Amino acid sequence: MTAKIAYDDVEVGTELPAQTFTVTRDTLVRYAGASGDFNPIHWNERFAKAVGLPDVIAHGMFTMAEAIRVVTDWTGDPGAVVEYGVRFTKPVVVPDDDKGATVEVAGKVAEKLDGNTVRVDLVATSGGQKVLGMARAVVRLA
Amino acid sequence: MALDQSFVGRTYPPTAPYEVGREKIREFAEAVGDPNPAYTDPEAAKALGHPDVIAPPTFPFVITYRAAAEVVGDPQLGLDFSRVVHGDQKFAYTRPVRAGDRLAVAQTIESIKSLAGNDVLVIRGEVHDEAGEHVVTTWMKLVARAAGEA
Incomplete structure (x- = not known):
């Protein structure tokens, strides 16, 4: 594991470069296929509305x-992630247009933890609302 | 109807190995739009100290989600999957998943709680490689919404 960020160079409060991700219907179809999660709430508007989703x-x-990319792009080595957890607090609603959601x-x-590791707290928002809660990663630095 | 508390601690036998291929990792990385070369270029992965391309941090869910079908579909447990939403997800890694891994998942129902009429179930998955070495532990919290709630 060879992270490009040194433990000694960061302190509590160090900000990681923020990122913005776009999600369209096309993205969801690709993700469904790659992940094997074919739940129709992620691709079928009729079904999603029938179960009470907008x-x-x-x-x-x-x-x-997407959220962990803020960490893996920062360290360079995705294998440096030791722990990662999130709570799904609000759904990211994806309209059927070319813009999608961001x-x-x-x-x-x-x-700062032992063994050259740090805990990074992530904040993910879509449409001004927090979509992940308790989003935390522990990552090993150089 | 509340789930039976006696299922807490129930374990399921390890799944048949899931063989992780380079092209599956590439497909997953492309689907999440992540161009990190550690996912697609063996030389880039080696430069970081990995023996082959590695998978993105959330990739193990592909394997554990598949495995969890046995738990959520256990007729004795009686979970109504049409009412289930994914509440939390956590991973604790010993090392990243990499191409060539043959991974088995041993699952345990870690907890069952009833909160405001909703059933909250945590399934822990211990993922080991063919040599029996630990790769990652995953926790999936599922929330089965109370009947009558949209």
Whole structure:
């Protein structure tokens, strides 16, 4: 594991570069196929509405995959992630248009731990609402 | 109807191995739009100290989600999957999943709680490679919404 960020160079409060991700219906179809999660709430508007959702929603696991990129792009080595957990607090609603939805992800070093590891707290929002809660990763730095 | 608390601690036998291929990792990385070369270029992965391309951090869910079908579909447990939403997800890694891995998942029902009429179930998956070495532990929290609630 060779992270490009050194433990000694970060402190509590260090901000990671924020990123914005776009999610369209096309994204969801691709993710369904790659992940094997074919739940129709992620691609079938008729079904999603019948179960009380406003529209098709993104896979929570897709949003989780995007959010950790703030950490893996920062360290360079995705294998440096030691722990990663999130709570799915609000669905990301994906309209049937070319724009789709956007998810903004910010991250900050929240704690320096043993073994050159740090805890990064992530904040993911879509349409101004937090879509992940308790989004935390522990990552090993150089 | 509340789930039976006696299912807490129930374990399921390890799944047949899931063989992780380079092209599956590439497909997954493309689906999440992540161009990190560690996922697609063996030389880039080696430069980071990995023996082959590695999978993105959330990739193990592909394997554990498949395995969890046995638990959520257990007729004795009686979970109504049409009312289930994914509440939380957590991973604790010993090492990243990589191409060539043959991974088996041993699942345990870690907890069952009833909150405001909703059933909350946590399934823990211990993922080991063919040598029996630990790769990652996953926790999937499922919330089965109370009947009558949209």
